[in-house]
Amino acid sequence: MGITKTQIFDKKQNELAQLFKILGHPARIAILQYISTQNSCICNDLVEEIGLAQATISQHLKELKSIRLLKGEIEGKSMCYCIDIDRWNALQQQLNSFFNTTKHNCC
Amino acid sequence: MGITKTQIFDKKQNELAQLFKILGHPARIAILQYISTQNSCICNDLVEEIGLAQATISQHLKELKSIRLLKGEIEGKSMCYCIDIDRWNALQQQLNSFFNTTKHNCC
DNA sequence: TTTATATATCGCAATATTACGATAATAAAA
DNA sequence: TTTTATTATCGTAATATTGCGATATATAAA
Numbered sequence: 523m524g525i526t527k528t529q530i531f532d533k534k535q536n537e538l539a540q541l542f543k544i545l546g547h548p549a550r551i552a553i554l555q556y557i558s559t560q561n562s563c564i565c566n567d568l569v570e571e572i573g574l575a576q577a578t579i580s581q582h583l584k585e586l587k588s589i590r591l592l593k594g595e596i597e598g599k600s601m602c603y604c605i606d607i608d609r610w611n612a613l614q615q616q617l618n619s620f621f622n623t624t625k626h627n628c629c
Numbered sequence: 630m631g632i633t634k635t636q637i638f639d640k641k642q643n644e645l646a647q648l649f650k651i652l653g654h655p656a657r658i659a660i661l662q663y664i665s666t667q668n669s670c671i672c673n674d675l676v677e678e679i680g681l682a683q684a685t686i687s688q689h690l691k692e693l694k695s696i697r698l699l700k701g702e703i704e705g706k707s708m709c710y711c712i713d714i715d716r717w718n719a720l721q722q723q724l725n726s727f728f729n730t731t732k733h734n735c736c
Numbered sequence: 737t738t739t740a741t742a743t744a745t746c747g748c749a750a751t752a753t754t755a756c757g758a759t760a761a762t763a764a765a766a
Numbered sequence: 767t768t769t770t771a772t773t774a775t776c777g778t779a780a781t782a783t784t785g786c787g788a789t790a791t792a793t794a795a796a
Contacts, residue, residue: 525781526754530680531655535662543653547784548638548646551727555642558731565743573637575786580744582784599793600742607732614728620658621721624665625714632751633784654754672773682756687774689754706763707772739796745789752783759776766769 538620541613544589549574549582554591557605564600589613645727648720651696656681656689661698664712671707696720 528536544550549572556571557563565583569576583603586592591610594603635643651657656679663678664670672690676683690710693699698717701710 526654526656527681528655531659535655535658539653539655539658541653542649542658546646546648546650546653547633548635548642549633549784551642551646551649552638555731558733566741574634574784576743577745577787578785584744594743596743596793598742599740599795601744605732610728610732614725617724617728618721621717621724624662625712625717626665656754673771681754683773684757684775685755691774701773703763703773705772706765706770708774737796739794741794742792744791747788748786750784752781754781755779757776757778759774761774762772764769764771766767 538616541589541616544585544591547582549578550586553579553582553586554605557592557603562597563603564597565603566600645723648696648723651692651698654689656685657693660686660689660693661712664699664710670710671704672710673707 531539552572553568556568560567565576565579568579568583572579574582583592583594587594589609590606591613592603593606594601596602638646659679660675663675667674672683672686675686675690679686681689690699690701694701696716697713698720699710700713701708703709
């Protein structure tokens, strides 16, 4: 076993879980926090700042890109990774919607 | 490797990531959603409702308990698992705080 | 063109997660 | 006490994630 049974859950549940999952790593939290404080943001800075190997950082960036939280533009010989504010806000709303519609209780 | 290097991140980053991580599974999302619609909530209902084995559901409940999102009380020969509303609201605030303090950007 | 710099991808090893059957533990019911 | 019902835990197999060195790719600089 070991494989998550995504087929028994609906699309929204799987999507929401995927968003939470990608935010569920301290390196990715740290990356988002660091990028948000910078005026220019390139992967190489992150390697020194976070303390993980370049290949590892690149992989985490890829995952953050996969949920469109980061967008990257080529800038000379480096990359400019930025938070997509529209997506960021939409995601915050999506998570709040989950919290607001799921709080009623029995005891 | 494979081990997350928690020691290079600060306590808040690790805690936040842990919260996101535990919410990052569709079964746990489904469990929270189902419990929130019920008047009484026992594990056995969940097994039928979600469609995973009893041992698996029990394990997911344990993880949700580990971040205090669920509290369980013994009720006769079954358990009453409930969402801890105070913790639920606090967690929502914590996530919003992360979103609100991390949205500024460069491009 | 050659060299230097920056990022992405590949392949692998180590660890973590997911799922479940079997079984233990607990309490109500017979 | 024995049986039944409900939940937790153990052990294990399968898959996923994490991390990194090596290498590929791409662009700027020399």
